[in-house]
Amino acid sequence: MAALMIQGCGSDVGKSVLVAGLCRLFTNRGYRVRPFKPQNMSNNAAVTEPDEQGRRGEIGRAQALQAMACRTPLSVHMNPVLLKPQSDVGAQLIVRGQIEASYQAMAYQTRKATLLDLVxxxxxxxxxxxxxxxxxxxxxxxxxxxxQGDIANMGFALAAQVPVVLVGDIDRGHVIAALVGAKAVLEAEDAGAIRGFIINKFRGDPELFDQGRREIVSRTGWPDMGLVPWLAAARSLPAEDAVVLRGAADGMRQRVRIAVPILRHIANFDDFDPLQAEPDVDLIYVAPGQPLPADSDLVILPGSKATLSDLAFIRAQGWDIDLKAHVRRGGCVLGICGGFQILGRTVADPDGIEGRAGSALGLGLLEIDTILGGDKVLEPCRGRIVDGQAVYEGFEMHIGRTTGEALNRPLLIREDGSGDGAVSADGRVSGCYVHRLFDAGTARAALLAKLGGASEGVDHRVAVDLALDEIAAVLETQLDIAALARLAGLKDIPT
Structure with missing residues (x-):
């Protein structure tokens, strides 16, 4: 069968978007396409369809997007190894969608070498x-x-005998040095697996870089597969790396202001992409060291991969004081997943599942208590918002069981009639475990209406689907698709 691997000169060079675009491009041409990433590191994840044992799992959000581009269901095999960072030197290891254990960085280097056969x-x-x-x-x-022991790049490519195309990001500068430097430091066998290069994120007149492209070909011997312009449509796609949140706290005051503090271990922050796309919303990611904006209409506490650690982080930033003052002024607060747990009276991790074992008082804004433990909940969910008919559709992905009086005032009603989440007695503070809560246009419109705003009412999935088609159309004209298809080993190569 045919296969092609897209590697990069670094993180955030646009590999995920290019793969998603190519997935849609070849899918639109009638091929059955599947995305694959041997090893990913991200706290943005999605729930898959059941595996051979009937268990749902989790994979990186980028592979979920790429599966959407292929118009195919999510599978744990699309991202068999997922690392979810819990500290600066440690991460939780997810193997084929299921938690294996937490590893310190050095210990994982030994473990990963044993994962190649599974990958x-x-x-x-x-x-x-x-x-x-x-x-x-x-x-x-x-x-x-x-x-040594690599399973993410050349270790996989050579073992699977998959040709590689290397991507350089010209927007960050020194792209010639990045590509030529990669050839210089790679062992001959690894360099030989690279069969071409792509220049990504170009702005301006492409003819100005013609000589640069020729120099790269001359100095590396790799064929030039094309130059991709800055893809404006990529703004509509979910981002996987928290690096995109840096510097995102600036914005103009619009009708509805929503603030999201950037927790140290923030997870699934792509939950808020649909809000950011609304023209009537000023979505502000608040960086550490900055106060929560006093004029916010809503503060959302996002998911967390290390709830107790991020609870302490919130207090260290003084955000707990800001939140309570915000509520006293009549503002609203919403917690999603880990943020929901943090809003409660207590959070306990007796077995050290997310880090060091312990417990702590929560922010006390909801009458709930959470104990982290038990099997991880991984399931899709659908229902409506309690005080209306607005429909939501998302998924749960969490460890922990929550109890308390506030659950008697649910935020959501599931399809089976059971309640989900909780609301404070005064209605200003709420939370739930549902990720992708704002994807559905009706649910987003209902939320913004409560805040005095309006929504375009478009399902976010529709906007993402249109963006994928737009990106695929650009790649059709800017890349040598026939050369890429031949390189991958496709039969009936398109012209």
């Missing part, structure tokens, strides 16, 4: 059901200090 097995399973598998690398193959 290859997942890749082969996707090959069996597809005409083309598009593989995304992680970080950069030029990080040669991580080459």
């Amino acid at each position: 290859l097995d997942s890749f082969r399973r996707l090959e069996e059901e597809a005409d083309l598998v598009l593989v995304e690398g992680a970080g950069s193959p030029a990080e040669i200090n991580l080459r």
Whole structure:
């Protein structure tokens, strides 16, 4: 079967978007396409369809987007190894959608070398059901200090015998040095696996970089597969790396102002993409060291991969004081998943599932208590908002069980009639475990109406789908698609 791997000269060079665009491009041409990323590191994740044992799992959000681009259901085999950071030097390891354990960085280097066979097995399973598998690398193959035991880049590419195209990001500068430097530091076998390069995120007149492209070809021997302009449509796609939140706290005052503090271990922050796309919303990501804006209409506490740690972080920033003052002024607060737990009276992690074992008083804004433990909840959910007919659709992804009087005032009603989440007695503070709560246009419109705003009412999935088609159309004209198809080994190559 055909396969092609897109690697990059670094993180955030646009690999995920390019793979998503190519997934949609080849899918639109009638091929059965599947995305694959051997190893991902992200706290943005999505719930998959049940695996062979009937268990739902979790994969990186980028692979969920790429599966959407392929118009195919999510599978744990699309991202068999997922690392979810819990500290600066440690992460939770997810293998084929299920929690294995938490590892410190050095310990994981030993563990990852044993995962190659499992990764290859997942890749082969996707090959069996597809005409083309598009593989995304992680970080950069030029990080040669991580080459031993590698399963994310060249270690996988050579083992699976998949050709590689290397992406350079011209927007960050020194793209010639990045590509030529990668060739210089790679071992000959690894460099030989790279069969072409792509320049990404170009702004301006492309003819101005013609000589630069020729220099890269001359100095590396790799064919030039094309130059991709800055893709404005990518703003409509979910972002995977929290780096995109940096500097996002600036904005003009509009009708509804919503503030989201950037927790140290923030998770699934793409929940808020649909709000950011609304013209009547000023969505502000509040950086550490900055107060929560006093004129916010709503403050949302996002998900967290380390709830107790982020609870302490909130107090260290003084955001707990800001939140209570916000509520006293009549403002509203919403907690999602870990943010929901933090709003309660207590949070306990007796087994140290998310870090060091312990417990702490929560912010006390909701009459709930949470104990982290038990099997992880991974399930899709659908229902309506309690005080109306607005429909939501999302998923739950959490460890922990929550109890308390506030659950008798649910925020949501599931399809089976059970309640979900909680609302304070005065109605100003609420929370739930549902991710992607704002994707549905009706649910988003209902939320904004409570805040005095309006919504365009478009389902976010529709906007993302249109953006994928737009990106695919650009790639059709800017990349040598026929050369990429031949490189991947596709039959009936498009012209």
